[in-house]
Structure formats: structure tokens, C-alpha cells
Amino acid sequence: MARSYFLCFILFISSISFGQPTDTITYSIVNSGNIKGFDKYWKYSDGSFGEWYQYNDRGRGDSMRMVFREDEQGFPTYLSASGKDYMKNDVFEEFSLGNGKAKWKNNAEDEQRDVKEKLFYSGLKANGGHLVKALRANGNKLKMLPYGEIHLTELEKHVVASGPEQKSIWLVQIDGFGLTPSYSWIDENNMDFASVSEWNSSILKGFEKNIDELLAIQKKYQTSFFNQLASTLAQEADKDILIRAVTIFNAVDASIIKNKDVLIHNGVIQKIAVGNSIEKGASFVIDGKGKTILPGLWDMHVHFTDNTDGILHMAAGVTHVRDMGNSEILLDRIKQIAEGRIIGPRVEIMSGFIDGAGPFAAPTGVLINNIEEGKKAISNYAAKGYQQIKFYSSIKPEWVKPLIDDAKQHHLRVAGHIPAFMTATEAINAGYDEVTHMNMLVLNFFGDTVDTRSPLRFSLPAQKAATLDLHGAAMRQFIQLLKDKNITVDPTLAVFEEMFTARDKQVSEMFKSTVGHFPLQWQRNIKAGGGGLPVPQGMDEVYRQSFDVFLKITKLLYDNGIRIVPGTDGLAGFTLHRELELYVKAGIPSNKVLQLATYGTATYTGKEKEYGSIQEGKLADIILVEGNPVEDITNLHRTKLIITQGKIYDPAKLYRAISITPFN
8 A cells, every 4th residue: 555655755645536435444653652643545446545644743744635546566557645744735646657658746746757667656745556566566676756766575474463363464674765774564465564663653553552562573674784784884993093184173262273193092082293293103094184173073952763863973973962852762772872783973961851741742752741740750861861851842831840940959951842831031930951942932022822832833933033123122131031041052943944944846955965965766855845834825035034033043142152052853964064054154153163063062061071172182083074164164064084982984885875975
């Protein structure tokens, strides 16, 4: 069925009738253990198929209907689909195949092509046909339309039970869709049974309790894949490494030091001297001419839910992260990184995620119904080594101060969203240490009656931020409060650039310089554009102006000495580069931006004695970049070498391992 493409490939569906339907098959969409939607599938009496998919994620989420027809091997021959995407934009997909011609149309494309061989159409917004059936009928290999090729490998048979009902199912691996292999569970009729992950899963209704069982089996293969990459792509840094005649970014004072030799011995920076002056022989000698070394970058807002993220971070020179909310699987991922079994940055800070139970509750963390449950969650997080608590939007305002007081007794900092029906000023006065996301600051100026549990927390700033007086009394008072309370801000500007300015048929600013490096299927989706907030008629320019205000507020924070920590909440690696570019666009000097992402964050987390700067005696946690990122911050894409955690990584090899073309 269409969901063989896994949830990320399916977007919607249409209400055309082709005769009376037969029995409906229903799948549950499960997010962190909670059912958040459904996927219903049926066959009409004329042989066509219908599907209805609906997902609710805190007021966002897809709602799609589809009808399709297929040939005897499961290849789609007709598709008509329409509905809403995750952000509630209207979307559609149409496809037909006949007389040797394929035609397709969607929000971004209107194309046709002569077809002389078997090709399986991969929709931009929706998919029809039965993918696994078609694969098995064609030697487990398919050519895709408009381009690409995929391969299927059958991994393991398993018998799953729900009460008296038992089903034989098979785990299959499909290569060619994404950066790393995809996995799916199918039944004896080549129908989907489940697609499971740590975050989102789809499974045949009635078998929801079997998700963990299937995930445990699946993870054996996923872990083996990433273990293999770690064993082949990481080189031990236990020999002397000499980088000759290189430019150093001195993150302590944000200055540039030219023509230096840097000698690394057993993972420690042993000596820094004038270029070409160190005579000691080294096992690994690097010509640093025309290159710059910097401390490893920090991303202070990630949700480290997939091992692919670790590779993306590392290839981009991100060697340290702060996790802002996750399941306790994160603890195992941290252990695997420390043991060298998977590739990934050091997780310096773990945030214990707490939200109030209810219809808009967060998809992860602990959901509470009262203050006592919140205190218990805080105590449990502290016992497990978490360093910070993150509150979310459904926390009741009257809970905030007592929970913060309790967190402080456990020596935990408090950050997060501003709860609904509360202002940032009130949260800060209650004891917040840090505010997460720029929209949460902007909402401060629109009162405490806004229900920010819903997408209103995005649409209201998009429509109203442009009206703010950035130099008026209210803004001055708020900035002074931030200074007086020593508040830190995690703006995640790149998220809002996408939300406010992404448009159909336009490559977003986020990907303009990198789109050509991704696999073809990714390029197609990126070039299609879209994915931002629905823009009411006549408000296109207002949304763009509101994002410009976000940039101006960021500069205002910087000018007033408010600590900014660069974080992303987006695609690992690439989004941090864009976040830093946006700080420069906002008017912060590039050398100071690089300082924020290195020494500034190391100092903020209390790690500056080990990390954050290139100095003798410090651990070798460095990235080597072609060119000078102070002169052009986009040079961060051109990272040539990473040394961290006693390992050496070649970004080109890391990128190639996940189907991304390296940067020259």
C-alpha cells in the first residue's frame, strides 16, 4: 500500500468513489507511545484502492485522502490525492500512466515523460501502488520515476501476537530512498504491517503494544549498519598529528592568528608555534596553508533521535550538542558514542522534558497532571544525570515557580517554551534561566491570553512581529529584565526562516547553497519548496518582515549583552551552519558569531577548561576548514578534517557514507 514509503514520504489523499469498498484495514499512527492518528486503507469492487490518513501533532499534522489504481505487479497506474500537509497547507498529487506516457502534477510540478520500461512513480506529496509487491516481482530492485533506484533486502521473519491473533511478518530493508537504509515490516501478502521508530510509528491496529518488540529486532540491523560505519570511518588519533602553517581562530578573544604550526599528541594540543618551525616528526602531517582551524562547533538545541544525526553533525564540524528533549534511549546513544560504536558528537547537556498532560501535550518526555508529579519527574531526571529541565507549553502557569524552585534544589537549570497563558516576563520572574525559541520572546508583547499550545504560537508572531516597536519602552524594559536576570536565549532562527518565508516552487534560503549535494529524491523535495506556515492572502510580505524583525531582535539582544546560544531544532549539521549565517545577516560580526558557537557555549556549559578554544594543553577538539570563515562564514561547509574524542574524521567520507556529495 502507499505507506510502504514510510510516513515521511506520504502526505495525502482524495475522495473519489470507484464502487463500493471492501473491508477497511486500519493502522494506528503512534507517537512516543500515544496514538495520534490513523491510516485507513480499502479496496473498491472495481479493483481500485482508497486511503485516508490523519495525524494530529499539537494542532499540526496531515489529513489526506487518496484513490489509486495499480497493475498486476503493484506499480501505480493512476493516483489522485488531496488534503493538508503538516503545517495545514493545501496539497495535492495526480499521476497517470497509459499509452507509454507518464503524467504527474502536484503543488510544485507539472510534468510528463515517455516511459519504455517498468518505472515505479514516487510522488512528491503522496504515493500509490504496492512498493514491496513491485520490488519482489522484479528481483527486489526497481527503477523509480522521475528518477532513482531502490533495492530490497529481506532480513528476518517474525511471528507477532495480539491476544489469540498471530501473524507472520517479515522485516525488510530498502536502500535508495534516504540517506541511510529504511526498514519496514510486511505480511505474507506484501502488505504493510508496521513501520517503527523511536519517535513515530505506524502499525496495524490492535498490535500497538508490539512496537517495542519489533523495534528491538529492527535495531539489531540498524545498529550493525552504524557500527560498521564507526569502525571504518573513524581513525584513531593516537599518533602525533602536525598541522603546518595554518590560520587559527582564537575563540577566546575572537581573533585570527596566521601562520602557525599545531602539534597534537595523544589527543591533546601539545604545542603551537610559528609556521614551519616544529621539526618533530609526526605520523600525520597536514598542509594548513589556506585553511583555518577552529574549535569544534556546538549545537545547543537538538533532539538526538537518530544515529544518522550523529554523522551529519560530525561531518559539519559539530562536535558538541545539547539535547533539548528526548526519550531515555538517549542515555544508551551517549554510551555508544563514548565507546566508539557509533559516530556522533558529545552530548554535553541532557534536558529533562516536562509538559502538562492534555490534547496539546508534547510527544516526548514526562507528562504531568499536578505539581507533585512534576517534582517526581525532576527528581528522577536529576538522579539519572540530567543537567537541565525543559518546560513545554501545556505546563500550567501556577506550576512554574514551585517546579523551578524544586529544580534549583536539585541544582538543575530551567529552560524551555513559555507555557500557554503566561508571558516570558512572568516566566523569567518565576525563575527561568533560559528562553527557547525567538517566538517565545516575541509573544511576550501580546499578553497572557494567547493559547500557545496550538500553532497560534507560530502564526501570531508571523502576523504581528512586524508591528513591534523595537526601540519603545516595552522592549527596553524587557531587554533590561533579560539583563538583570542574566537570561540566556536560544533563538533557533533557521526554524522561523523556514516557517515564515518558505514558499512553493522555491528553494528555501536554508538550502540554496547546498541543495545540489543531497540525493536526487531529497533534491526534488527541496526544490519543490513549501513546508512553511500557511500564508493568508495579502500577508506574504508581512510574514517576511516579521522574520526580519526576528533578526533585528537577535542583534538587539547581542548589542545589549544578552547571552545567545546557537541552536537549531532542525536537520543536523546543515541547520547550524545556516543559523550562524543568519546571525551574521542580523549584523553580528562573523568572528563573534563563531565565538558564540565555540568558546561561548563551552563557557556557558562549564566545559571551557577542556573545550572551546585552540590552546596548548587542551583536548584536541578541532575542525579544519578550507578558507577563512571569519571572512566568509559559509566556508564552514568546506570542513576538511575533524579531530575529536581521540578520533580523526574525514567529512568527505562521512558524507559519502550517507549519500551526500562532499563539499570541495
